Each structure stands twice: as structure tokens, then as C-alpha cells.
Amino acid sequence: MSTRDTGPILDFLGITRWKPREEARPGRGETAGAKEPDASETGEGVPAPIGPAGEGDVRELDWESLAERVAACVRCPLCQGRTQTVFGSGPRHPEWFFVGEAPGAEEDRQGLPFVGRAGQLLTSMIAAMGLERANVYISNVLKCRPPGNRDPAPNEIAACRPYLERQINLLQPRVLVVLGRIAAQSLLATETPISRLRGAVHNYGPERIPLIVTYHPAYLLRNPIAKRESWRDLKLALATFGERT
Numbered sequence: 001m002s003t004r005d006t007g008p009i010l011d012f013l014g015i016t017r018w019k020p021r022e023e024a025r026p027g028r029g030e031t032a033g034a035k036e037p038d039a040s041e042t043g044e045g046v047p048a049p050i051g052p053a054g055e056g057d058v059r060e061l062d063w064e065s066l067a068e069r070v071a072a073c074v075r076c077p078l079c080q081g082r083t084q085t086v087f088g089s090g091p092r093h094p095e096w097f098f099v100g101e102a103p104g105a106e107e108d109r110q111g112l113p114f115v116g117r118a119g120q121l122l123t124s125m126i127a128a129m130g131l132e133r134a135n136v137y138i139s140n141v142l143k144c145r146p147p148g149n150r151d152p153a154p155n156e157i158a159a160c161r162p163y164l165e166r167q168i169n170l171l172q173p174r175v176l177v178v179l180g181r182i183a184a185q186s187l188l189a190t191e192t193p194i195s196r197l198r199g200a201v202h203n204y205g206p207e208r209i210p211l212i213v214t215y216h217p218a219y220l221l222r223n224p225i226a227k228r229e230s231w232r233d234l235k236l237a238l239a240t241f242g243e244r245t
């Protein structure tokens with residue numbers, strides 16, 4: 001860790017890296033303080049599930065069958081507005097699993113998690129940890145985009161929960177990094193505020209997979225000052241990973 005290039009950490013924290021003139025790269029855009037486009041509506045008024053759960057228990061599906069089940073899911077009304085489901089991205093045997101909230105507009109369009117502006121910041125968080133995005137698994141609590149990118153509603157989270165649980169169960173990551181209040185409260189089945197969930201190592205499931213909570217990258221885009229706290233969380237995750245290897 002100490003011999004590692006600190007550049008990606010400075011990049012994540014938004015600290016300018018001064019370079020000799022001839023090396024200076026033009027056009028590093030400053031994204032701090034920007035707002036994600038449409039994460040503001042509330043989750044009220046969502047009707048009841050509209051379709052069957054599908055054949056067989058999700059807890060018994062293999063990876064391919066699980067992906068197919070998600071792609072065809074009609075367990076909640078979000079299926080009506082989606083372009084496509086967003087299952088997740090990453091290797092089949094990841095050491096790290098990052099869990100977000102729900103796809104946004106760009107994710108819905110591409111069918112991949114965290115490919116919008118919040119995704120760029122997540123990539124920078126992962127790089128600051130000395131990891132490569134291609135080597136970690138990334139998914140969300142919800143596999144469909146809530147309209148207007150509003151917060152997921154409780155019945156949507158409940159309908160989608162078995163999918164994420166099965167993903168974690170099949171992937172068996174060494175550490176879970178959970179991004180934001182909604183994902184944290186959902187995975188830990190608690191209403192405890194994120195302020196009290198951060199800074200501790202939780203355990204998930206029967207295997208007691210270490211779970212660390214940090215801020216959602218979209219929140220960090222709006223509140224760049226919180227990146228320093230988030231970096232502490234990510235260091236806790238790295239230390240926890242180190243203890244387990």
C-alpha cells in the first residue's frame with residue numbers, strides 16, 4: 001500500500017496533481033459539486049407486483065438461469081418502464097463486490113451498472129483502492145430503473161431482493177462494499193441511518209461476508225467534501241480484506 005502510486009487517490013479526492021509543465025495533461029474536468037440529473041422523486045404510489053415470480057426458487061438457480069430470470073422479471077411494475085434489466089458486471093469469481101442502489105438512465109440504456117457520471121466516480125474510487133474495475137463485481141439492489149431515478153420503493157426492493165442475495169451467494173466475494181443508505185439498509189435489513197452504519201465492519205449472510213458501507217458516488221458528486229470520509233471507509237474495506245487474506 002505504501003509503495004503504491006497515490007495518484008488515483010488524489011484523483012478520487014479531487015486534489016489536483018501538479019506535474020512538470022511538459023507532462024501536464026490539459027482538460028481534466030472538475031466534476032465535484034455536480035448533481036446527478038434526476039435522483040429526486042419519492043417512491044410513493046407504486047402499485048402491487050404485476051407478474052409471477054417465475055418457475056423454481058431463485059435460491060436454487062445457477063448463474064446463467066439467474067441472469068435469464070432477471071432479464072425476464074415481471075415481479076414489480078418497474079418492468080413496464082425499463083429498456084432492459086441491469087444484472088451486473090464483473091468476473092465470476094470476484095474478491096470484491098460493490099453494491100449500488102438502482103440503474104439510472106444510462107445504465108438502463110446500456111444494460112450495465114454504473115456507466116453514468118456516478119459510475120465514473122465509482123471507477124475512480126475503485127482505482128484509488130488500487131483495484132481494477134474489470135476485476136470487481138458491480139451490481140445494484142434493483143435490476144430495473146425507477147422512473148425519473150427516484151428512490152426505490154420498499155415493494156420494489158422486496159421483489160428484487162432474492163436476485164441480489166443469490167448473486168452474492170453464488171459469487172462469494174471476500175468483501176462487500178455497499179454504496180449509500182438504500183443499499184446498506186436493504187442488505188443489512190435495518191433502518192439505522194447511514195451515519196451509524198459507516199465506520200464499522202458488518203457481516204452479511206451465513207458466511208458472514210465482511211460488509212463495509214460508504215457513501216453513494218452520486219451523493220459524493222453533490223457533496224465532494226464527504227469524499228474524505230468515504231476514503232476512510234474504503235481504507236477500512238482494504239484493511240478488512242487484508243485481514244482475510
Ligand code: URA
Binds near residue numbers: 100112115116119140
Ligand atoms: N446509481 C446506482 O446506484 N447504480 C447504478 O448502476 C448507477 C447509478
